Amino acid sequence: MTKGCAAFLVGNDGEAPRRFAVPVTLLRHPAIVELLAEAWEKYGYVHEGAIVVPCSAERFQRAVDAARAQERHHHHFRLPHLAGCFRSPHIVA
Numbered sequence: 001m002t003k004g005c006a007a008f009l010v011g012n013d014g015e016a017p018r019r020f021a022v023p024v025t026l027l028r029h030p031a032i033v034e035l036l037a038e039a040w041e042k043y044g045y046v047h048e049g050a051i052v053v054p055c056s057a058e059r060f061q062r063a064v065d066a067a068r069a070q071e072r073h074h075h076h077f078r079l080p081h082l083a084g085c086f087r088s089p090h091i092v093a
Contacts, residue, residue: 009052011055012054
């Protein structure tokens with residue numbers, strides 16, 4: 001397992017589960033929180049190893065992609081070199 005990642009087994013009933021490694025920084029995204037809530041409703045909190053999520057691999061991947069996109073977007077605005085982009089423009093009269 002990659003350091004800083006959580007392991008997930010994802011698949012609907014009858015579907016072969018797929019294994020995902022997701023950075024823990026993405027786990028607070030609403031789409032992933034929703035999937036974790038569904039897993040809790042079905043399986044509860046007690047488990048060993050990977051977290052089992054009862055959804056399609058495609059749905060899980062969409063949630064991870066959305067979380068990554070949001071993380072990149074928010075990270076972009078924390079970069080110090082962008083501070084000049086938000087200063088008021090210099091007006092020459």
